[in-house]
Amino acid sequence: MDRCSNYLWKHPSTHTRQLSDVTGTPIELLTDWVRAGKFPSIYSQLDYPCESCRSPIYAGRLCHSCLGTFRSAALDIQTRVPRRATAGLFSVAGRVKGY
Incomplete structure (x- = not known):
């Protein structure tokens, strides 16, 4: 996570796939982190499916x-x-019925 955060600090417009490629972090792990809100909202290009x-x-x-x-x-x-x-x-077709 630290490696990703450090990279995002220097490159805030990075997309999730790019971040995965550059840092070697599996995309599934990154998307879980993004979905969970682990990164500040200023990194607006981070997406998940x-x-x-x-x-x-x-x-x-x-x-x-x-x-x-x-x-x-x-x-x-x-x-x-x-x-x-x-x-x-309950009502069926406008008629009240009991059960």
Whole structure:
């Protein structure tokens, strides 16, 4: 980690892959460090893969595209699952039923 930090101090616009190549640090270890926030945010070119599609991202767990896909799927599921109106009752097609 010290070798990477020292290199970044001198070359702050280095990308993750470049840092791996120059320092000999495995890319998997570097991406874990970047994801965990081990480097200050001033090193804005350090990226890691989206957990869904593996495209490079700089914050969070998902890229904007995958995040939109998951949100759409969640909204679709939410509209299809019956909602509970009150305790012991739920609504199906606008009709309240008990169970």
